Amino acid sequence: MDNKQYNALFSFIWNITNDVLVHAFEKGDYKKIILPFMVLRRIDVLLESTKAAVLEKKEFCDSHHLADYTPFLTQVTGYPFYNTSAFTMKTLKNEIDPQRLKMNIIEYFNGFSQDVQDIIDKFKLRQQVDNLIEANRLGSLLEKFTDENINLSVKPVMQEVINEDGTKEMVERLPGLDNHTMGTIFEELLRKFNEENNVTEAGEHFTPRDYVRLLGQLAIEPIKDKITDNTYTIYDGACGTGGILTIVQEEIERIANEEGKRVRTSIFGQELQPDTYATCKADLMISGNINKFSYRLGSVDHQYIAFGSTISQDGHAGEKFDFCISNPPFGTPWKEDLKKWGIEDKKEITDPRFFDGVTSFIPEIGDCQMLFLANNISRMKDSPLGTRIVEVHNGSSLFTGKAGGGESNLRKYIIENDLLEAIIQMPDNDFYNTKIATYIWVVTNRKEERRKGKVQLIDASNIKTVLDKHLGKKNCYTSDKNRKEILDLLVNFQNNDNSVILDNEEFGYWDVEVLRPAKNDKGETVMVKGKVKYVKDKYSFQIPYNYEGGIERFFEKEVQQRDPEAILGKATLGYEIRFANYFSRKVDAKETKDLQVKIGSMQKEVLSLLPKLSDWFRTDNIDLKESKNPIFGKIPAHWDEIQFKYCFDEINDTGHPDEEMLCATQNKGVIPQSLYDGSVVAVTKGFENLKLVKKGDFVISLRSFQGGIEYAYYRGIISAAYTILHPIDEDYTEYFKYLFKSSVFINVLKTCVTGIREGQNINYNILGNKYIPIPPKDEIKGFTKLNEVNELIYAFEDNVNALKEYKKHLISDIITGKIKV
Numbered sequence: 001m002d003n004k005q006y007n008a009l010f011s012f013i014w015n016i017t018n019d020v021l022v023h024a025f026e027k028g029d030y031k032k033i034i035l036p037f038m039v040l041r042r043i044d045v046l047l048e049s050t051k052a053a054v055l056e057k058k059e060f061c062d063s064h065h066l067a068d069y070t071p072f073l074t075q076v077t078g079y080p081f082y083n084t085s086a087f088t089m090k091t092l093k094n095e096i097d098p099q100r101l102k103m104n105i106i107e108y109f110n111g112f113s114q115d116v117q118d119i120i121d122k123f124k125l126r127q128q129v130d131n132l133i134e135a136n137r138l139g140s141l142l143e144k145f146t147d148e149n150i151n152l153s154v155k156p157v158m159q160e161v162i163n164e165d166g167t168k169e170m171v172e173r174l175p176g177l178d179n180h181t182m183g184t185i186f187e188e189l190l191r192k193f194n195e196e197n198n199v200t201e202a203g204e205h206f207t208p209r210d211y212v213r214l215l216g217q218l219a220i221e222p223i224k225d226k227i228t229d230n231t232y233t234i235y236d237g238a239c240g241t242g243g244i245l246t247i248v249q250e251e252i253e254r255i256a257n258e259e260g261k262r263v264r265t266s267i268f269g270q271e272l273q274p275d276t277y278a279t280c281k282a283d284l285m286i287s288g289n290i291n292k293f294s295y296r297l298g299s300v301d302h303q304y305i306a307f308g309s310t311i312s313q314d315g316h317a318g319e320k321f322d323f324c325i326s327n328p329p330f331g332t333p334w335k336e337d338l339k340k341w342g343i344e345d346k347k348e349i350t351d352p353r354f355f356d357g358v359t360s361f362i363p364e365i366g367d368c369q370m371l372f373l374a375n376n377i378s379r380m381k382d383s384p385l386g387t388r389i390v391e392v393h394n395g396s397s398l399f400t401g402k403a404g405g406g407e408s409n410l411r412k413y414i415i416e417n418d419l420l421e422a423i424i425q426m427p428d429n430d431f432y433n434t435k436i437a438t439y440i441w442v443v444t445n446r447k448e449e450r451r452k453g454k455v456q457l458i459d460a461s462n463i464k465t466v467l468d469k470h471l472g473k474k475n476c477y478t479s480d481k482n483r484k485e486i487l488d489l490l491v492n493f494q495n496n497d498n499s500v501i502l503d504n505e506e507f508g509y510w511d512v513e514v515l516r517p518a519k520n521d522k523g524e525t526v527m528v529k530g531k532v533k534y535v536k537d538k539y540s541f542q543i544p545y546n547y548e549g550g551i552e553r554f555f556e557k558e559v560q561q562r563d564p565e566a567i568l569g570k571a572t573l574g575y576e577i578r579f580a581n582y583f584s585r586k587v588d589a590k591e592t593k594d595l596q597v598k599i600g601s602m603q604k605e606v607l608s609l610l611p612k613l614s615d616w617f618r619t620d621n622i623d624l625k626e627s628k629n630p631i632f633g634k635i636p637a638h639w640d641e642i643q644f645k646y647c648f649d650e651i652n653d654t655g656h657p658d659e660e661m662l663c664a665t666q667n668k669g670v671i672p673q674s675l676y677d678g679s680v681v682a683v684t685k686g687f688e689n690l691k692l693v694k695k696g697d698f699v700i701s702l703r704s705f706q707g708g709i710e711y712a713y714y715r716g717i718i719s720a721a722y723t724i725l726h727p728i729d730e731d732y733t734e735y736f737k738y739l740f741k742s743s744v745f746i747n748v749l750k751t752c753v754t755g756i757r758e759g760q761n762i763n764y765n766i767l768g769n770k771y772i773p774i775p776p777k778d779e780i781k782g783f784t785k786l787n788e789v790n791e792l793i794y795a796f797e798d799n800v801n802a803l804k805e806y807k808k809h810l811i812s813d814i815i816t817g818k819i820k821v
Contacts, residue, residue, distance in 0.1 A: 001175040009150055009177070010185055013038060014192065016144045024135040026730065028696070031193035033132070033141070035186060035275060036123035038152065039282045041145040042182065043081065043116060044089045045153040046286065050077050051088060058084050070113065080291050085111025093142035102133045115285060115293055122278035122307070152177055154286055179283040180209055183241040186279050207327045207392070210477040211430060212244050214486065216251030218424075218442055219323050219390045221487050226385055227256050231264040235321040237310040237375055238328040239269030242280035246289050248325050270306040270315045277307050311371050312337035314353070320381040327392040328372035330436070333660060335365050353378040354406075359413065362406040369393055370407050373441065377414065386446030393439050395579070398423070403511035403574025411575040415455065415504050419443050422456040422490055425579060427464040429475040437461065439579070442490070455507070456493060457500045459583045460486045500582045507577050508545030513537070513569030514559065536569055545573070628771040631748050635773045645768030647732070648725035651697065657687035662716035664701045670712035690717035691724050696733060698725045698740070700762050708749055708762070709740040723764045735780045739772065748772075 001009075017030045025033065047054070053076050061069035073082040087108040095101040106129070109120050120126070132138035151157045151174035159173040177185075207215075220227070232252060236244045245267040256263040267289060271277040284290040284305065293304050297318060306315020311334055338344060341351075346362050353375050354361050361374040373391055380387040401407030414420050424440040431438070463485050464476040478486075489499045515534040518526040526533040543554045551571055559566055623637040635641075661673045670693060693699060697712040700723040709725075711733075718724075727733050739745050752767040 001177065001181055005175055006181065006185075010188065012147070012150050013185070013189065016141070020137055020140045020144060024137050025131070027193075029131075031190060032124070032275075033128055034193075035189060035279070036125050036128065037141060037145055038186075038189075039119065039123070039279050040125070041089055042152045042154075042177070042286060043112075043119075043282055044083075045151075046079060046155070047077055047081075047083055048088050048090065051083075054082055054084065055086070073113075079288075080285055080293075081113045081116050083108070083111045083113075083116075087111070089142055090146045093139055093146060096139065098133050098136060098138070101138060102129060105129055105138070115281065119278040119282050122274040122281075124274075149174075151175070152182075154178060179246055179287040179289070180243065182283055183243040183279075184209060186241055207240070207244060208431065208474060208477065209243065209247060210479070210483075211392075211426070212247045213251060214478050214483050215244065215325050215327075215390045215392070215440065216248035217255075217483060217487055218440065218490065219248060219325055219388050220252050220255050222448075222491055223385065223388065223446075224255050224259050227259055227261050227263065229262045231266060232323065233266050233268060233321040234323045234325065235268045235316070235319070235376075235379060236324070236326050237270050237372055238326050239271050239280060239305065240276050240327075242267075242269065242284055242289075242305070244325050244327065245269050246284070246287065248323065249289065252323070266304075268304055268316055268319065268321065270308065270310045272307075272309050274307075277305070281305055309334075309337055309340060310375060311368060312340035314351075314375075316379075319379065320387070321379045322381065322383075322385060322387060324376040324379050324387060324389045324391070326372055326376060326390075328369045330369055330394040331367050331396070332369075333366050334368035334371065335658065337368075338365075359409050360406050361410040361413065363401060363410075364406075367396065367400070370397055370410055373397070373443075374410055377410075377419070377443070380419075380445045382445075384446075386444055389441070389443035391441045391443070393441060394436050395439060397441075398439065398579055399576040403509070403572040405574075408574040408576065411507070411577070412573065414443060415507055415575055417445075418447060418452060418504060419445055420455050420504075421447060421451060422458060423577065423579065424458040424486065424490070425461050426478075427461050427476055430464070430478070431474055450493060453504055455502050455504060456490065457502065457577075457579060457582055458486065458489050459498045459579075460489070463498075498583075502582070503546075505546045507575050509574055509576065510543040510545065510551050510571045511574050512541045512543055512551060512555070512571045514539060514541065515567050515569040516563070517565050534567060534569075537566075540569075542574075627773060629748065631751070632744055632773055636775070638776065640774040640776075641771045642774050643768065644770050644772055647728060647736075647772065647774070648698070649728055650764075651691070651694075651724040651726055653692040653724075654690065654720070655688055656690070656692045656717055659692060660714070660716040661690075662693055662712070662714060662718045664699050664710045664718065664722065666708070666710070668713075669710045670697075670699050670714065670718070672714055672716060687717065689720050691720050691722060692716075693718050693724055694726070696726065696730065698727075698736065699723070700725065700764060700767075708746065711737050711740075723762075731777055732774070732780060735775065745772075 013034065016034060021030055021033060054073055057072050057076050058069060061072055066072070070082075073084070074080055076082070085108045087104055089108075092101065092104055092108060095104055106126065109117075109126065112120065129138065132141060145152075154176045156172045156176045157174040158170045161169055161171050163169055234245060234248055234252070236248075239245055249265045249267055252265055253263060267284075269280070271280055281293070285293075290304050294301055295304060296302070302319075303315060306313075308315060338346065341349065343349065346365060349355055349360075349362055354371060361370070363370045373389075373393070376389045376391060380389075397407070420441070421444050422442040424442070426438045426440060428437050460482075463478075463482050465479040465482060466476050467474065489496075492499075493501065495501055514537040516537050518533040518535045520526055541554070541559065543551055547554050549557075551568065555566075555568055624634040625637040627633060627635045628641050662670050663673045664670050692715075693712045694715050695712055699710050699712055699718060701708060701710060727736060748770055749762060749767070752763050752770065
């Protein structure tokens with residue numbers, strides 16, 4: 001499928017929301033309808049051609065009293081699924097009576113084999129049918145998804161053509177949709193639905209296909225000469241729609257074939273989100289990557305693709321695998337897993353994957369990614385090839401956590417057992433919905449001889465290909481050439497500008513307590529039984545593990561010379577990987593010139609945009625009137641004006657102590673405290689009295705300097721002193737977001753404050769009576785044009801950041817004499 005065909009298919013599916021669902025459903029519900037029916041049609045279309053034969057075979061089985069007819073019917077369909085009802089989605093759409101249509105589609109659902117029933121249940125499709133029937137939209141939706149101009153099948157749509165010589169030929173009218181492209185469409189739709197509804201799925205970052213291919217090649221390329229004719233297992237404990245599993249499977253089989261080996265692969269995974277799990281299961285069935293979904297290990301039945309939390313509901317307990325490839329969620333709390341275990345404190349965890357009875361690998365409750373790494377470590381096989389783990393993390397996994405804590409203990413275990421082969425820093429903006437840099441951990445229990453006792457750090461942050469058009473936050477990708485460059489760095493195992501090879505001990509450090517004599521009120525040393533009483537100082541020292549002379553020499557040289565009374569306290573061994581310490585970015589004149597050219601190009605782009613801006617937001621020939629609120633001045637005569645309090649419902653929902661703590665910020669809206677890099681007032685009690693904020697709410701900050709009125713991108717709880725508002729008409733949400741940040745509205749806020757110092761309180765009783773302008777709904781669509789201006793702003797920010805980085809390294813090179821001025 002080429003780009004033009006992909007874009008046409010994507011646009012068709014996206015536009016179903018406008019054609020069928022708009023005004024009948026809330027925007028937040030669109031994805032709950034579109035995505036499941038897209039997946040269902042993908043299954044349905046494959047069964048159309050064998051429908052009559054399946055019904056005939058089912059009748060045969062019934063007449064011969066064959067209770068287990070599954071083998072007979074799957075043989076007819078050619079797939080590990082079937083449907084025994086009289087309906088297909090095409091025949092269902094012909095029914096015009098809503099109640100009969102509902103009865104028919106329920107019969108259709110019930111006719112599917114068990115694995116498809118599981119998919120239907122995970123998508124809650126029966127509930128969506130009730131909603132669609134009530135809104136009188138089911139028939140229209142079925143018509144759209146069975147339209148002859150789209151093809152959701154893995155098979156192409158063929159048509160007969162007559163050539164000039166009169167011969168007939170079958171040619172492809174519509175290409176098939178393979179499961180990789182289906183995963184891309186699913187993820188791009190989900191991203192756009194979330195953007196339209198102003199939702200960010202915190203920590204959940206879909207892995208681009210170009211990135212996944214690199215993961216597969218990192219797993220197999222370095223050991224391709226050791227592959228034998230055998231069956232290899234692939235596991236992903238955070239498998240999403242299955243993209244990592246299927247692409248890695250494809251890469252392993254391709255590389256093995258190039259090496260002249262005949263291999264088979266089996267894939268195993270687990271997914272927590274019901275809709276993503278359902279999509280994964282459907283595509284694996286359709287593509288044939290899995291022919292059956294259950295297997296037996298010992299006396300216990302397992303699912304190849306398990307549903308539930310990998311952390312607390314291990315779907316593959318006791319299993320070992322050849323390759324463990326994952327992109328686990330970043331910065332996502334895992335408190336719910338404690339409940340699933342039936343415990344209240346992480347200290348009660350006894351799962352041997354995370355606690356061996358002596359050492360705990362259990363991290364802080366706010367981030368689960370290290371638990372996924374520990375889970376993969378537990379899957380390592382004791383075989384000639386061992387196990388290779390390739391796992392994606394953000395930067396926090398490199399250093400977060402104190403010595404003796406779970407995160408540090410896991411790093412300590414991995415490095416001291418010589419399991420860490422390499423860590424690769426990838427470019428920023430490589431994912432669809434996050435700008436953060438990612439790091440690929442390569443872990444194995446069968447290191448090459450030359451790698452033993454060593455760790456390789458690779459800086460691939462600038463090895464990328466720029467996209468002509470951004471895909472969400474993604475502005476670059478990893479091309480075939482880029483992948484080869486990264487793989488060469490790994491395989492060649494040499495020190496250079498982008499690769500550093502270090503001893504394992506380099507990453508260890510001692511966290512040493514300092515003890516000082518206790519002093520009484522008079523400043524005198526406290527003695528107990530003739531001995532000096534020592535107390536622990538609030539500060540500790542971090543001493544490199546390989547410091548010459550050890551802890552004692554460091555303490556003598558760096559501490560006691562300045563503080564003779566101090567003595568050594570408890571020393572705890574920790575491990576961290578300060579990646580940036582080993583690389584300095586070199587900037588040359590060419591790079592400066594490239595930046596100048598790039599910024600110049602962007603300036604031209606902005607100048608070309610200005611005429612469009614004046615066209616988008618014309619003020620000519622508009623009749624104006626005086627606003628009821630003098631601060632707004634004149635507004636269009638056809639616009640309405642409504643008092644603020646009649647535009648919003650005030651929300652006072654308390655009693656949710658387990659929700660995540662939020663904070664209101666001026667630049668980022670209402671976000672979790674864990675994502676805010678500034679200081680916040682920590683709440684330690686009274687959580688049940690805090691107010692619940694939902695995605696899409698607005699929060700009036702307690703102090704105007706904290707941001708005025710901010711939009712909530714996340715669900716959580718916030719101080720009861722804040723006022724929580726939800727738009728009565730959600731269609732105006734985007735308009736309100738821009739209104740509240742406008743200079744004229746900020747002037748309105750200044751008339752609604754109490755107090756005499758900076759950070760005055762915004763008084764909602766005053767604000768609620770202020771009139772605000774309300775444009776007609778057909779005009780608020782114009783506010784989406786502002787998003788294009790935002791894209792330019794983001795692009796300029798990227799360039800400014802690059803210049804700042806350049807300046808920083810230029811100064812460094814000048815003061816160290818590397819550059820003469």
